[in-house]
Amino acid sequence: MALALAAAVLAALGYAAGSILQAVGVRGGSGAAALTRSPLYLTGLGVDGLAWLLSLVALRRLPTFAVQSLLAGSLALTVVLARVFLGSRLRPRDTAAVLALVAALGVVGGAGTEQPSPTVATPLQVVLLVAGVLLLLAVLVLRRLGSAAFAVLAGLGYSVAALGARAVTLPDAWSDAWRVLAEPVAWAVAVAGVAGTLGYAAALEKGPVGPATALLWSVEVVVPAVAGFALLGDVVRAGWWVPTVAALVVVVGCSVVLAGSPAIPEET
Structure with missing residues (x-):
């Protein structure tokens, strides 16, 4: 750890x-x-x-x-x-x-x-890959969207990439590294990561950095947390649920404040 x-x-x-x-x-x-x-x-x-x-x-x-x-x-x-x-x-x-x-x-x-990273069934891996592809297409095609919308898309893209990185199965030996390419979730990490990068760039192009960054991190904290609990079996230390939820709310709130900082x- x-x-x-x-x-x-x-x-x-x-x-x-x-x-x-x-x-x-x-x-x-x-x-x-x-x-x-x-x-x-x-x-x-x-x-x-x-x-x-x-x-x-x-x-x-x-x-x-x-x-x-x-x-x-x-x-x-x-x-x-x-x-x-x-x-x-x-x-x-x-x-x-x-x-x-x-x-x-x-x-x-x-x-x-x-x-340790969970073992994820193939259907869920495919869902993550499809989500990454749809987000990338949205970023590339929906060019009329505003800064806030692109920031949300970027946050969702990075969220899918984080979930995919958590779920991908890495081989024990370097000689078997090529097997990762056969996992849909590995491609989900790459595609969703590109969607996040392009989405955030578009958000900054269309609006100020503060609100875009606040939305980006808010989505990146909340969505992976909920999905991690629901889909990947992430767990919280016994007796820590209430302080954890409260802390996550504080993280999001502070991110919004700091994203608007002149610093x-x-x-x-």
Whole structure:
């Protein structure tokens, strides 16, 4: 459990660091072409990718609700790092939200005992793959949607990817790694991940980063938590149900507050 917990915490830190690097990289830039030549911006994208891989490691041993809540903590880290490195203003309610979020994540971390990834029947794997495909098609086809709608689609895409990462069966030997390609849920992770990435990009293109990020993380915390309990057999430590539900509500609420903070950098 220690390794999985460390992976989740490092993933949250990676997402926060990636946001700051990208924010610094876009300063003084003049369009997408300039960003492709910005070492800081490209490094930020790479850190985001590494953080995503670390989140997949965490999902192998921790329940979905615990991992997704810890990843939402990246908002608190982003606010703090932006204050230190970018000199961003920190509102009193941002400070309160950071402290409340840290406390809530402590509860969530305590409620999520180590749980090996479940064995998922093929029909459910196919359902996740179909969901990922439909979300990707929605992002590509429904271009008239507003920022909020794309943020929700992105959150659902990342949610399906997280559920798929939790459910995929990894072989014992590297020589059998190719067998993963035969699992529909493995393709669900890839397709839904692309849907989430494109959906969030469209949300930022059509509206401000704060509301879009708040919707994204709210969906990413709530949907995988409910689906993890209902479909994947995720369990909460005995006697921790009430504090866990309360902590999840606090995580979502604090995410909404922090997403609107002036310390959250605008990205392009």
